[in-house]
Amino acid sequence: MTGPNGQRPMPPMAERSLIFPAAEYRRRAAALQGEMAGAGLDALLLTTAPDIFYLTGFLTRFWESPARPWFVVLPARGAPVAVIPAIGAELMGRTWVSEIRTWPAPDPADDGVTLLADTLCALVPAGGAIGLPMGPETHLRMPLADHARVGQRIAPRRFADATAVVHRVREVKSEAEIDKIRAACGVADRAFDRVPDFARAGRPLAEVFRDFQIALLQEGADWVSYVAGGAGPSGYGDVISPADSRPLAPGDVLMLDTGAVRDGYFCDFDRNFAIGRAGAGARRAHAALYDATDRALAALRPGMTAREVHRVMAEALTRAGVTPAAGRFGHGLGLALTEWPSLSEADDTVLRAGMVLTLEPGVEIAPGRIMVHEENLVLRASGPELLSARAPADLPEIDR
């Protein structure tokens, strides 16, 4: 560190990095710094797993432990500085980040507060603004009381909202990122192809969830951060519950939804299966969902808003004579299971080329009974390119 407001040179081209070449991270840092300049921010403070992975390549499941906070500071110019627990020094040392400051966490007396505040004071002029994501779909992954302590120590420097800075940069994926998400989708495609091997009448849903996770790992997932689903006559009650022990029964519609992870990138899509013969209502709902997705795929272009894409799908469902479910019909995807924007009536985000999105229309089959359908895509200048293999047009029947 070269002193207050000191710019340090970017590390040389030959520095080590993880997952991607260092040039990819350098491009990301520059893009963030460009947005920061526009927002009048003198530094950016990142505290969450996806934000820190995005900038540094620091990828670990150790975020599962809430014991320690982690910080990365990106100054207005120059390279990022990691301010992290000593237990992470080895792994961070294998990324492109060359300036790594550590403390012996957890330290109940001072868990990085002094080290972070000193780092911010050295990088940001007095009166400067330090960006921190504070808005929708963000949270601060550090103790709230420690955040207040840092705020006191860095005064007259202040924290300012940097949600838009991070969102506008992260939401447009590079080709290298798109390749990673495509690979994660391929894992799920292959695992979904194997569902007929282990889902049949009489098997408890909990066992089906286990076998599906095993299939995802066998097909190349590094880990499986998310599996949900449901099963019931012609539909299911919700889409976020863990599995129960109820055995599948003929006439059930089984839905499986997964966020499998490969190299830190997620897929997020689901598939429906009829156990035995599909009922007329289930077939009709599935066909309507398939058609609504087709219409969105045909209409989707950069410049549309998230709200407009929701409307395309909702209107298609209504025209098909089914009831659109409440809630959003898709969202962003990448370093987290769900990213902004929301394809919903409430979201007027303008869609841009390079965004990776899910299309996820849902229908209400009966009160408290729904069916959902999901695909993953990247939005190109000319329209969407599917990353998941398109679901079959007709609800597949298994265990017939």
Place this chain on the structure above:
Amino acid sequence: MTGPNGQRPMPPMAERSLIFPAAEYRRRAAALQGEMAGAGLDALLLTTAPDIFYLTGFLTRFWESPARPWFVVLPARGAPVAVIPAIGAELMGRTWVSEIRTWPAPDPADDGVTLLADTLCALVPAGGAIGLPMGPETHLRMPLADHARVGQRIAPRRFADATAVVHRVREVKSEAEIDKIRAACGVADRAFDRVPDFARAGRPLAEVFRDFQIALLQEGADWVSYVAGGAGPSGYGDVISPADSRPLAPGDVLMLDTGAVRDGYFCDFDRNFAIGRAGAGARRAHAALYDATDRALAALRPGMTAREVHRVMAEALTRAGVTPAAGRFGHGLGLALTEWPSLSEADDTVLRAGMVLTLEPGVEIAPGRIMVHEENLVLRASGPELLSARAPADLPEIDR
């Protein structure tokens, strides 16, 4: 809701619940309310997955999506109130919580702020204090800007730190909870027994990690929230990295560490294996770690501090002629992979009967090369009861 400061009756005994009988959650609510009374808190606001699962039984992997905040408010008297996204209403409706208020999240204009503020104002008298965990090992899982907005709306009510309230209650496990953690440990015990089936020279560490996760699922894990490990000649460089593609080689020490989840409860322990013949240094380090753990198991009693248990292990390692690693030598365990306290020099938490802890001493074999060893236990009035099957005294050699 019956008005400002209104107490609603607890739901009847026959209400539905998940994972545990409703009486277990009612006991937890009463215990939290007892601590809240001592701390002068008029309500408690919970926002994280483990805190909300603890009080309500609401268990879902949907927390993986950062899109929506979730709130549960426990008033000073009476039953908890859930203030949650509509997508969670059906699952929360299957818990013992009878008062569930929802909004159509995500809503960029008002993502639960008004509903949460109104709920707090109805439950807490003006000038009252609303507890929120703000201290070590906590974070606030909602956008920081929305937290500030809620704070403005509820004035003159104020937020106050409730870390100790939650920690003192959650850290002492009920027998029902201990049974769940024992079951999670059993899953890992059986999976570790199968490591010799898939770990051998020439196999990349990434494949070993996949097979280990598959074994955990086959042995009964609902999902695998954490696997880490390392491999190298006589030890490994760190314990938090994801697997790389380097093949295992004769003379390597392989360590696998897992937080497998069953019914929402974690295990967290590791095992070491020599690939082929174990070197003298690795055997010596493993024996020293085993002995240090034995000494802690013999000494551990309620009333000791976390620091004293660390010292027992550090002194045993030093006496054995090896170098204790930096950092903590164990921690709490239960609804998260790691809970407080830390068995470290910095933590003077008094240990109590009913705490579930890990013992996790580490040695530095050479600069940047370590070996760690971990067991899970519950502390009884008479001393520790192991929840993991004790590791073998001698470093096991596989693929000989």
